Every structure is written in structure tokens, then in C-alpha cells.
Amino acid sequence: MCNLRQDKHSLANVDAVRVSHIDLTLAADFERRALHGHVALTSSLISPTNTFVLDSKALVVHRATVDGVDASFRHVDDAVFGTALHVTLPALALGVPFTARIYYETTPESTAVQWLPKEQTADKTHPYLFTQCQAIHARSLLPCQDCPLASSTYSAAITVPSWATCLVSAVARADPVTTGDVTTFSYHQAIAVPSYLIAIVIGALESREIGPRSRVWCEPSLVDAAAYEFAQTESFLQHAEAIMNQAYVWGRYDLVCLPPSFPLGGMENPCLTFATPTLLAGDQSLADVIAHEIAHSWTGNLITNHTWEDFWLNEGWTMWLQRKIMARIHSPLHFDFDASIGWNDLQHSIDRYGAAHEFTKLVPTLDGCDPDDAFSSVPYEKGFNFLYYLSKVVGDDQFELFAQAYVQHFKYKTVTSDAFKAFFIGYFTPTKATELATIDWQTWFYGPGMPPKPAFDTTISAASAALAQSWLQGGTTTAHRGADDVAGWTSSQVVAMLDALLEAGATRHQYLDVDVLQSLGDVYHLVTTKNAEIRMRFQTLCIRSEAAFILPYVEAFLKEQGRMKFVRPLFRDLVKSKIGETHARRIFAEWKGYYHPICRSMVEKDLA
Numbered sequence: 330m331c332n333l334r335q336d337k338h339s340l341a342n343v344d345a346v347r348v349s350h351i352d353l354t355l356a357a358d359f360e361r362r363a364l365h366g367h368v369a370l371t372s373s374l375i376s377p378t379n380t381f382v383l384d385s386k387a388l389v390v391h392r393a394t395v396d397g398v399d400a401s402f403r404h405v406d407d408a409v410f411g412t413a414l415h416v417t418l419p420a421l422a423l424g425v426p427f428t429a430r431i432y433y434e435t436t437p438e439s440t441a442v443q444w445l446p447k448e449q450t451a452d453k454t455h456p457y458l459f460t461q462c463q464a465i466h467a468r469s470l471l472p473c474q475d476c477p478l479a480s481s482t483y484s485a486a487i488t489v490p491s492w493a494t495c496l497v498s499a500v501a502r503a504d505p506v507t508t509g510d511v512t513t514f515s516y517h518q519a520i521a522v523p524s525y526l527i528a529i530v531i532g533a534l535e536s537r538e539i540g541p542r543s544r545v546w547c548e549p550s551l552v553d554a555a556a557y558e559f560a561q562t563e564s565f566l567q568h569a570e571a572i573m574n575q576a577y578v579w580g581r582y583d584l585v586c587l588p589p590s591f592p593l594g595g596m597e598n599p600c601l602t603f604a605t606p607t608l609l610a611g612d613q614s615l616a617d618v619i620a621h622e623i624a625h626s627w628t629g630n631l632i633t634n635h636t637w638e639d640f641w642l643n644e645g646w647t648m649w650l651q652r653k654i655m656a657r658i659h660s661p662l663h664f665d666f667d668a669s670i671g672w673n674d675l676q677h678s679i680d681r682y683g684a685a686h687e688f689t690k691l692v693p694t695l696d697g698c699d700p701d702d703a704f705s706s707v708p709y710e711k712g713f714n715f716l717y718y719l720s721k722v723v724g725d726d727q728f729e730l731f732a733q734a735y736v737q738h739f740k741y742k743t744v745t746s747d748a749f750k751a752f753f754i755g756y757f758t759p760t761k762a763t764e765l766a767t768i769d770w771q772t773w774f775y776g777p778g779m780p781p782k783p784a785f786d787t788t789i790s791a792a793s794a795a796l797a798q799s800w801l802q803g804g805t806t807t808a809h810r811g812a813d814d815v816a817g818w819t820s821s822q823v824v825a826m827l828d829a830l831l832e833a834g835a836t837r838h839q840y841l842d843v844d845v846l847q848s849l850g851d852v853y854h855l856v857t858t859k860n861a862e863i864r865m866r867f868q869t870l871c872i873r874s875e876a877a878f879i880l881p882y883v884e885a886f887l888k889e890q891g892r893m894k895f896v897r898p899l900f901r902d903l904v905k906s907k908i909g910e911t912h913a914r915r916i917f918a919e920w921k922g923y924y925h926p927i928c929r930s931m932v933e934k935d936l937a
Contacts, residue, residue: 336476336636337696338465340405340413343479345378349426349521351483353471356511357531359456359490362444364529365434368471371481374423381418381429384468384475386411387438394430395419409699410465414472431472439469440926443590449923450532450588451548451606455492457532459587459603461596461927464637464700467524477633478743480521488513489531496546498528498598500580518599520578521741523633528598530585539563539584542577547586554609555586561613561658565620568654573627574733575740582623590891592925594618597625597647605892607861614820614860617655617667624650627736635743637700641691642744645712649732652713659819665786668717670821673828675710676779680835681901684778691715692746692774701927702934714780715773721783722764723757731756746774793822797829800849801839810852820860823853827866831873840874847878856882865895872902872909880912887916891924893931901935 335344348370355366372381381395385404393402393416405413416429435442445457460470468475484502487495491510499518506513536544537556540563547555562584566577581600589606595618596603602622608615628646648671656664679689687693688703691711695703720728734756739748750770757765773780787794796814815823833839841849850856855867856879864886871879883899890896900917903909917936921929 339476341384341474342382343474345376346372346381347375348372348481353485356488362437363434367432369430373426379418381416383414383472385414385472386469387436388433390433392432396427411468441466441470443925452550455533459530460528463525473524475524477523480523482521484517486515493531494534496530498601543582545584558609565623568657572653573736575736592893592928595622597622599630607890607892610860620654621651632739633743635745639746641708641712644709648709648713649716662788666789669785669790671710674706678705689777723761790825793825794829797826843876846876872906875908877908891928893928
């Protein structure tokens with residue numbers, strides 16, 4: 330078993346065997362809902378062992394070989410982390426490469442792989458497959474060392490029906506080859522990546538060029554909308570390169586807009602960002618998610634958290650870089666404004682857990698726990714707020730220079746919280762020793778609950794807060810309201826206004842009457858908006874105010890997309906409300922097969 334000091338969430342013996350390259354050869358069988366083939370793991374011993382232990386889960390293993398010779402293997406099950414696949418090794422010298430080849434297939438229970446019938450796609454012409462490996466689901470796609478500290482280059486040759494296109498989180502190394510009714514796509518990832526960044530998409534896809542190093546892929550009916558929505562991609566890339574003083578190293582930056590059941594806003598798979606169609610607002614107003622995934626090309630993919638307990642180093646840094654990018658796109662004031670919205674998200678997560686909960690710590694202890702169970706805005710926003718705090722301690726300009734030095738020092742490596750701390754102190758000790766002495770690292774890393782609130786600039790948010798207050802004080806006198814109230818506003822300012830109304834309810838039990846909510850929705854088109862962030866917040870406001878008129882709209886929203894950011898809070902609020910409990914349980918019972926396995930599992934826990 331993997332040494333616990335290496336990774337608590339892997340069963341692989343990464344302390345004994347190093348995998349340097351993965352070569353996947355798979356074929357997709359949509360009728361059986363299985364990927365079948367083999368994986369070749371080019372490896373070497375780093376300490377003596379006669380067993381190669383790999384992570385696996387919900388896989389059927391048919392055969393194993395080592396350097397072409399059949400090898401015995403056995404399975405050891407774990408209640409949380411899947412199955413340890415033990416492959417017997419011959420006598421091998423340390424450091425000498427060998428190849429272990431595992432012949433296997435996935436099963437319908439493989440949580441990394443979602444198979445969609447054609448009815449669940451946008452165009453409803455062909456079925457679809459996509460994978461989601463973060464955090465520890467790669468083991469249900471292939472036998473591997475499924476932990477962030479184990480990275481390798483990889484290649485993939487995927488055979489699919491001839492009507493389909495296959496995309497992989499790598500760069501195409503040859504033109505597709507069609508033989509009869511199947512086509513084989515070949516890819517190579519030349520930069521070592523952890524297993525959670527391996528990704529596959531198979532579907533009836535078209536693409537549009539959106540920049541000199543970018544294309545967007547989507548089902549034909551949505552591809553033009555996606556191309557418009559993500560047209561700022563090259564600008565985001567260039568700003569990120571300038572901020573980090575480090576070129577984008579991955580070659581291609583393509584995107585694929587997935588079917589609505591994709592459980593995340595985006596996933597930073599290298600060379601191929603996955604994006605939810607809930608970003609297609611029609612006005613590029615939700616493109617900050619793409620800026621976030623682009624930022625991961627430096628913070629997360631180029632530098633990776635050493636374990637999932639250090640996840641804030643992936644996400645906190647990425648929120649910081651995302652907000653730096655968007656501040657360059659909009660204005661410097663946008664940085665603090667967006668940070669204040671993120672603060673509200675953090676407050677909601679910590680309120681849900683309780684201020685003393687382990688999962689509210691920046692560096693939580695996740696012994697025996699699936700990292701998915703701890704997923705929330707805490708690593709994102711508490712992580713960001715720690716970096717924001719540090720930037721105020723040493724000065725914003727100096728912190729940007731530190732960020733550049735951090736990337737240069739840790740690129741192509743993993744980083745722990747302690748290593749980050751040591752590098753920060755070492756970098757600033759010559760010039761900021763007095764300031765460094767004021768930082769309470771222990772409380773920031775291991776203290777639960779909310780951190781001290783920064784003094785965010787309120788220039789942009791003030792108008793949102795004022796409009797919210799006027800609705801709270803206006804009672805039913807809403808005749809003077811009009812769309813001019815929000816003329817010239819960004820969608821984020823509307824989000825901030827709704828957050829202020831939600832906060833008034835949560836902290837002061839000050840809710841709007843149902844007729845006022847209906848007026849609010851009508852005046853600002855909050856019921857019919859295509860902006861999913863606004864829809865979710867307005868629907869939440871109505872549920873908490875027991876406004877039954879919103880229920881059909883909530884049900885429609887829950888049935889048209891499966892993004893956990895929206896699905897989970899809406900189900901949680903519904904089931905706690907007087908108007909929505911039976912609706913929540915009915916909708917989930919009817920629709921749970923539509924949701925991704927990760928989303929389905931989390932909602933089941935939410936409703937329990």
C-alpha cells in the first residue's frame with residue numbers, strides 16, 4: 330500500500346515504483362457502455378519490491394504482463410478507495426525500465442466515465458462519452474497510480490465509431506485513421522501530468538477556430554454559440570502569460586463544451602478544457618470560468634498540489650490568477666469586486682458545514698475520506714483570501730513578483746503547504762522580515778471557520794448593495810422599479826445584488842414577500858435570464874421565501890443541467906423548505922439517472 334506520508338487516497342505503491350509513461354489503447358463500445366483494451370505502464374523501481382500495486386475501481390482485469398511475459402495478479406478491495414491491483418514482478422534492478430501491460434475494460438459502474446444516450450445530448454442524434462477523473466476517479470478509467478504526486482507523460486490511441494470524434498487531453502500526433510465503420514484517434518501528452526488530468530471525450534462534434542492556438546468543440550447545434558461565448562480565450566491566455574511571466578507551455582488550448590450533465594463549471598484538462606453549457610449565457614458574461622481554467626495551466630497543471638489536503642494550492646492560486654486576468658479585461662476595481670462575491674460563496678460553504686468542521690480548514694485532515702466529500706468553495710475562496718491577505722502584508726506589486734518566482738521555482742513539480750510557506754518566507758525574509766512576523770500560519774492553515782474579512786474595495790459593489798436595500802425597505806411599493814435600475818451593469822453586479830438579498834435573509838431573517846419577489850423577477854428578467862448564476866440565486870431566494878411560483882422554474886433548471894454548483898444547493902434548499910421537500914425527492918427520483926455519478930452520489934448524501 331502507498332505510504333501514508335505519500336498519499337492517503339491512493340492504494341498504489343508509489344514509494345516503490347515510478348511510472349514514467351502511460352500508453353492507452355482503448356476502443357469504445359457504446360452498446361455495452363464499456364471502454365476495452367489495455368494500458369502499458371513504462372516504469373522503474375525506486376526501492377526493492379516484487380509487487381507493482383496500482384489503483385483500480387470498477388474495472389474488469391483480464392490479463393497482466395511484465396515485459397511481454399504473463400504475470401499473476403490479485404485484487405484487494407478497500408471500502409473507500411476502490412481496489413488495489415497487485416501485479417507480481419520478476420526480479421528487477423533499481424532504475425531499469427520495464428513495461429507492465431494491463432488488459433482490462435471499464436464497467437457501467439466506473440465513476441470516471443459517463444455514457445449518455447443520444448436523448449441526453451443537445452442534438453439527440455448520437456450517444457456521447459466523457460470522463461471526469463478529478464479527484465480520485467482515474468482509477469475507474471485505467472489501472473494507475475491515482476495520486477497527484479505521481480505524474481507521467483501519456484499517449485492514447487482510441488478507436489470509436491466512424492460517426493464520432495474523439496478528443497483527449499493531449500496533442501494529436503497523427504491524422505485519424507478510418508477502417509470500415511471505426512476510426513482511431515492518436516494523441517500524445519509530452520508534459521508529465523497526474524492521472525486526474527487524463528481525459529477523453531467521444532461524440533458527434535464540430536469545431537470552430539477561436540484563436541491561433543485554440544478551437545472550441547461542441548455538438549453542431551451549439552458550436553457557433555460556444556465560439557462566440559469563448560471568443561476571449563486568446564486574450565485570457567496572453568494576460569495570464571504576462572501576469573505570470575511564463576509562456577503557456579501546453580501547445581494547444583482547445584475547449585470542448587460538453588452536454589448539460591457535466592457536473593462542473595469547467596475542468597482544466599491540459600490542452601482540452603472541459604466546459605459546461607451553463608456558460609452559454611449569450612453575452613460572454615460567464616467567461617470568467619474559462620479564465621479560471623486557463624489559469625490552471627500555471628497553477629494546478631504546471632504546479633500541482635502534492636496531495637488533496639493541499640488542494641487550496643491548486644484552487645486558491647487559480648482564483649487569484651483568474652481575478653488578475655479579469656481585472657485586466659475589465660478594470661483593477663473588478664479584482665476586489667469579484668473577491669467580495671467569492672467571500673459570500675465561502676460564507677455559504679462554512680455556514681453549511683458549521684464553523685468548527687474539519688472541511689472548513691484550509692489544510693483539512695482527510696484520513697479515510699474521499700476527497701469529493703470535502704469539495705466546496707473553501708479551498709477556492711479561503712485559499713484565495715489567504716493569498717489576498719499575504720499580498721497586503723508584503724504589498725501587491727511585490728506579491729505579483731513573488732507569484733512569478735513561485736511558478737519558476739515549482740513548475741513541473743508538486744507543492745505542499747509547508748513547502749509554499751518555506752518558499753514564501755525565504756523569498757521575503759531579506760526585505761520583509763518585520764511583516765513576516767505578523768503572519769499566523771498555524772491559524773490560516775489549520776484553523777476552522779471564516780478567516781478575517783479583508784477590506785475589499787466597494788466602489789463597484791456599493792450600487793448592488795444599495796439596490797438590494799431599496800427592495801428590502803420598499804415593501805410592496807415597487808411601481809417605480811424598472812430595468813433602468815441595472816442599465817449598464819455587468820451580470821456580476823446583479824449577482825451581488827441577489828447575494829445581498831440572500832444575506833439579509835440568512836443573517837437577519839429579512840425575506841421579501843412573494844408578490845415583491847414576483848415583481849423583482851419581472852422587472853429585471855430574473856426568471857427568464859439565460860445567465861445560470863443569476864437564475865440559481867433568484868431561485869434560491871424564492872425557495873427560502875417559500876414562494877411557490879418559482880417551483881416549475883426550479884424543476885426545469887434541475888432537469889436541464891447537472892452542474893453541482895447549481896444542482897446541490899437547489900436540492901438542499903428545496904428539501905429544507907415547506908414548499909419544496911416533496912418536489913425535491915420526486916425530481917431526484919425521476920432524474921437521478923441523468924446526473925453524473927459524482928453529482929448523483931453527492932445529492933444522495935445531501936438529501937439523506
